[in-house]
Amino acid sequence: MKTSTWIKLIIVLLVVAIFGAYTLPTVIGKKNTKYISELVGDVLPTDTINLGLDLKGGMHLVLGVETDKALFTVLSRAASNLQQQLLNAKIAADSVIPSGKDATIKITLVDPKDADKAVNIIMNNFPNYKVVSEGQPIVIKLKEQIVEKIKKQAVEQAINVIRNRVNQFGVTEPTVVRAGEDHIVVDLPGIKDANRAVKLLGETARLELHLVDDSVSVADALNGNLPPDDEILYEIKRDPTTGEITKVPFVVKREPIITGDMITNAHVMFGGTLNQPYVAFELNSEGAKIFADFTATHIGKRLAIVLDNAIYSAPVIQSRIGGGRGEITGNFTLEEAHDLALVLRSGSLPAPVKILQKVTIGPSLGKISIEKGKKAMIFGALAVILFMIFYYRLSGLLADLAMALNIIIIFGTMVMLHATLTLPGLAGIALTVGMAVDANVLIYERIREELLIGRSVHDAVNTGYARAFITILDANITTLIVALILYQFGSGPVKGFGITMAIGLLANIFTAVTFTKTVFDIVLEKFRPQRLSI
Amino acid sequence: MVQIIKPGILIDFVSKFKLAVSISIILIIVGIGHLIIKGPKLGIEFKGGTSIQLEFDKPIKVTQLRDAIKDSKIFSDSRIQNIGSSNKRFIVYTKVSTSSTTKSIEDTLKPLLKSKFGDTFKILEVDMVGPKIGKEFRDKGIIAIVLSLIAILIYISLRFQYRFAFGAILALIHDVLITVGFLSLFGYEFTLDVVAAILTIVGYSVNDTIVIFDRIREKVKSNRKLSNVEAINQGVSETLSRTVLTAGTTLFVVLALFLFGGHALKGMSFALLVGIISGTYSSIFIASPTLLLFKGQLIPEKKEVESTDRFKQQIEFDIKQRGG
Numbered sequence: 001m002k003t004s005t006w007i008k009l010i011i012v013l014l015v016v017a018i019f020g021a022y023t024l025p026t027v028i029g030k031k032n033t034k035y036i037s038e039l040v041g042d043v044l045p046t047d048t049i050n051l052g053l054d055l056k057g058g059m060h061l062v063l064g065v066e067t068d069k070a071l072f073t074v075l076s077r078a079a080s081n082l083q084q085q086l087l088n089a090k091i092a093a094d095s096v097i098p099s100g101k102d103a104t105i106k107i108t109l110v111d112p113k114d115a116d117k118a119v120n121i122i123m124n125n126f127p128n129y130k131v132v133s134e135g136q137p138i139v140i141k142l143k144e145q146i147v148e149k150i151k152k153q154a155v156e157q158a159i160n161v162i163r164n165r166v167n168q169f170g171v172t173e174p175t176v177v178r179a180g181e182d183h184i185v186v187d188l189p190g191i192k193d194a195n196r197a198v199k200l201l202g203e204t205a206r207l208e209l210h211l212v213d214d215s216v217s218v219a220d221a222l223n224g225n226l227p228p229d230d231e232i233l234y235e236i237k238r239d240p241t242t243g244e245i246t247k248v249p250f251v252v253k254r255e256p257i258i259t260g261d262m263i264t265n266a267h268v269m270f271g272g273t274l275n276q277p278y279v280a281f282e283l284n285s286e287g288a289k290i291f292a293d294f295t296a297t298h299i300g301k302r303l304a305i306v307l308d309n310a311i312y313s314a315p316v317i318q319s320r321i322g323g324g325r326g327e328i329t330g331n332f333t334l335e336e337a338h339d340l341a342l343v344l345r346s347g348s349l350p351a352p353v354k355i356l357q358k359v360t361i362g363p364s365l366g367k368i369s370i371e372k373g374k375k376a377m378i379f380g381a382l383a384v385i386l387f388m389i390f391y392y393r394l395s396g397l398l399a400d401l402a403m404a405l406n407i408i409i410i411f412g413t414m415v416m417l418h419a420t421l422t423l424p425g426l427a428g429i430a431l432t433v434g435m436a437v438d439a440n441v442l443i444y445e446r447i448r449e450e451l452l453i454g455r456s457v458h459d460a461v462n463t464g465y466a467r468a469f470i471t472i473l474d475a476n477i478t479t480l481i482v483a484l485i486l487y488q489f490g491s492g493p494v495k496g497f498g499i500t501m502a503i504g505l506l507a508n509i510f511t512a513v514t515f516t517k518t519v520f521d522i523v524l525e526k527f528r529p530q531r532l533s534i
Numbered sequence: 535m536v537q538i539i540k541p542g543i544l545i546d547f548v549s550k551f552k553l554a555v556s557i558s559i560i561l562i563i564v565g566i567g568h569l570i571i572k573g574p575k576l577g578i579e580f581k582g583g584t585s586i587q588l589e590f591d592k593p594i595k596v597t598q599l600r601d602a603i604k605d606s607k608i609f610s611d612s613r614i615q616n617i618g619s620s621n622k623r624f625i626v627y628t629k630v631s632t633s634s635t636t637k638s639i640e641d642t643l644k645p646l647l648k649s650k651f652g653d654t655f656k657i658l659e660v661d662m663v664g665p666k667i668g669k670e671f672r673d674k675g676i677i678a679i680v681l682s683l684i685a686i687l688i689y690i691s692l693r694f695q696y697r698f699a700f701g702a703i704l705a706l707i708h709d710v711l712i713t714v715g716f717l718s719l720f721g722y723e724f725t726l727d728v729v730a731a732i733l734t735i736v737g738y739s740v741n742d743t744i745v746i747f748d749r750i751r752e753k754v755k756s757n758r759k760l761s762n763v764e765a766i767n768q769g770v771s772e773t774l775s776r777t778v779l780t781a782g783t784t785l786f787v788v789l790a791l792f793l794f795g796g797h798a799l800k801g802m803s804f805a806l807l808v809g810i811i812s813g814t815y816s817s818i819f820i821a822s823p824t825l826l827l828f829k830g831q832l833i834p835e836k837k838e839v840e841s842t843d844r845f846k847q848q849i850e851f852d853i854k855q856r857g858g
Contacts, residue, residue: 202635380790
């Protein structure tokens with residue numbers, strides 16, 4: 001054989017070996033792969049193909065972070081700070097209203113003549129704001145880059161918190177990634193209780209301890225007689241037997257004493273007369289000191305434990321509580337206590353999140369899809385295989401082998417790249433199977449034409465390949481362009497379609513041209529046939 | 535040697551042009567007309583809403599299912615689809631979606647079904663898309679379509695002189711319109727998968743056209759005495775065998791996907807099926823005869839087709855190398 005043929009043969013064998021090795025574990029299953037690894041040592045790849053959620057079941061969640069709310073938190077803090085400063089400067093303000101939508105604070109003064117003084121205070125003490133309007137009301141706006149920074153941080157922080165929570169679910173290979181400006185995509189393969197997971201992920205989990213203001217009667221406050229530094233919060237009680245829900249109003253100080261970011265750890269404990277579950281939490285040193293000092297000076301008062309604006313309980317402070325430990329009791333079930341401890345441990349979300357998209361796929365549906373997809377692929381491939389053998393005889397068989405090699409390369413590459421196989425991805429493979437033999441049809445038709453005009457077998461094969469090559473390139477390029485666009489812009493399943501098709505089309509150029517040509521070369525050189533089975 | 539189309543066959547395709555165009559126009563008018571009158575049936579990923587796929591242990595009637603859920607606000611105007619022929623699997627569609635993380639749509643459905651069917655059902659899949667992200671999907675889909683079309687247009691116009699480019703683009707538009715029309719006529723939803731399939735058709739259907747055009751060009755170059763009609767008829771006839779074969783092999787697999795791929799792949803494989811058939815038909819009967827719409831020779835003599843040197847070289851190389 002010629003050296004060039006040898007080189008081609010070696011390349012082909014190498015490709016078969018490498019991609020075959022990567023495909024094998026997927027075909028024979030993890031168990032058998034382990035067995036083989038034990039026999040030959042850890043030289044072979046053991047990863048199997050990554051199945052998309054549509055094939056193995058699980059939950060796909062797109063969450064939107066309400067960055068406006070994070071902004072609002074920052075603005076309200078600045079607003080109350082400003083109000084204090086105006087007060088110190090003896091400027092009376094009618095209202096100081098923050099707005100998260102347009103990142104502004106509107107200040108309405110009692111006496112418009114104070115405006116200049118007020119603007120001065122703002123300019124000197126609030127460098128992050130620019131004054132939009134100096135008249136009545138004064139409008140100040142948070143600078144654009146600061147707004148961007150706050151929003152960006154809110155999303156990043158939210159991702160971290162959600163990732164923390166996801167990691168405690170115990171599902172294998174969860175993913176939490178940012179998408180676009182304020183979207184978070186969470187994939188939880190094989191999750192059993194999807195709705196509980198959604199609840200856990202979505203919980204803002206902002207824990208605050210507020211002092212109950214006993215100097216104000218609740219009835220008075222409900223009638224609108226609420227001191228400006230107080231607010232009304234409700235304790236939600238559920239009767240364990242009837243399931244009836246009652247809301248009990250409390251008047252509490254607006255400013256929290258302890259906030260959730262001071263919590264370092266939380267876990268479920270059991271206690272009380274009924275040995276009920278409760279959540280014990282630990283505070284960092286700063287929180288511990290505040291907590292100890294506060295409880296020492298407020299013995300006999302009540303402390304409301306507030307989670308996401310709902311009061312869990314409002315125990316009376318019996319004595320100074322040192323050591324930075326506290327507990328949250330309530331009529332928890334074990335599951336509720338467990339979930340509460342989890343969200344407290346993982347930190348609170350900087351802003352609420354809402355669901356933009358939720359797809360839950362039961363494992364049984366994934367199995368049905370795989371079965372059907374497999375069946376369709378086998379029938380389709382079988383039809384193509386038989387047709388090619390019927391129409392092109394031995395050459396057709398060769399094209400079938402090329403097609404098989406193409407599938408092996410697709411699977412092998414996907415394992416190597418850790419790409420995800422989805423149901424449309426299976427369709428993409430099926431489609432490439434059809435297109436893979438297209439290339440060989442092009443070549444063979446050309447060879448037949450060349451044979452018809454009386455060329456020798458050797459010449460016919462060589463010109464057939466040479467002349468069909470550009471056409472094959474054409475055919476693959478146009479579809480490849482679309483496949484890449486689909487990969488770029490598609491979401492989940494469609495992305496899978498794009499990637500299998502792109503790999504398949506690229507592989508096609510190798511399998512349909514290089515691989516089959518190598519076999520032809522070897523046969524032509526070794527046996528010098530006078531007739532071709534085509 | 536097995537042959538579907540005998541070598542040396544010569545069919546007068548050009549004379550069938552008027553008939554072909556009439557058929558295409560009627561199909562497009564019917565299909566697109568249906569789409570416009572009825573409005574596009576958008577999948578929930580584009581318009582927002584919730585779909586819940588259910589499986590029952592025993593066959594039930596759709597009316598039973600409807601009765602069970604019709605009193606709920608969320609499901610009062612929901613649509614129910616029976617999947618397969620077993621009367622066990624159904625999809626309930628509602629326009630309602632919720633962004634709340636504490637209460638889900640399926641939580642509302644479960645007790646309704648439980649009171650009527652007990653524990654004989656399970657939820658296989660829930661797909662909920664909020665209106666905001668539905669718009670994002672729409673935008674992305676449109677970007678993908680526009681980009682693909684632009685990319686293919688650029689490719690075609692680099693590859694061919696204007697007259698050929700015009701024919702190829704016309705065929706492309708024809709295929710997309712036929713596919714979209716058929717999807718609407720047969721009641722398929724436009725989902726992300728279906729959009730992906732339509733884009734694939736855009737990429738795929740150009741191929742046949744390119745092969746045929748190259749052969750026509752080769753015919754003109756090799757024999758300047760051929761009339762335009764003769765060149766087109768010969769070019770199409772000579773490549774007919776491969777056009778039919780390649781479409782055929784791809785159709786095998788797409789047909790298998792359509793028949794055996796299950797509910798989830800139905801829309802996608804239907805679009806591919808129609809698109810591939812339309813693509814093959816349009817390369818032969820639409821793209822090629824439109825070359826005659828312009829007066830004069832298909833390829834002017836002396837002056838080479840493409841303006842830039844690079845493409846002059848490529849075309850010369852093509853013509854030397856190619857034939858289909």
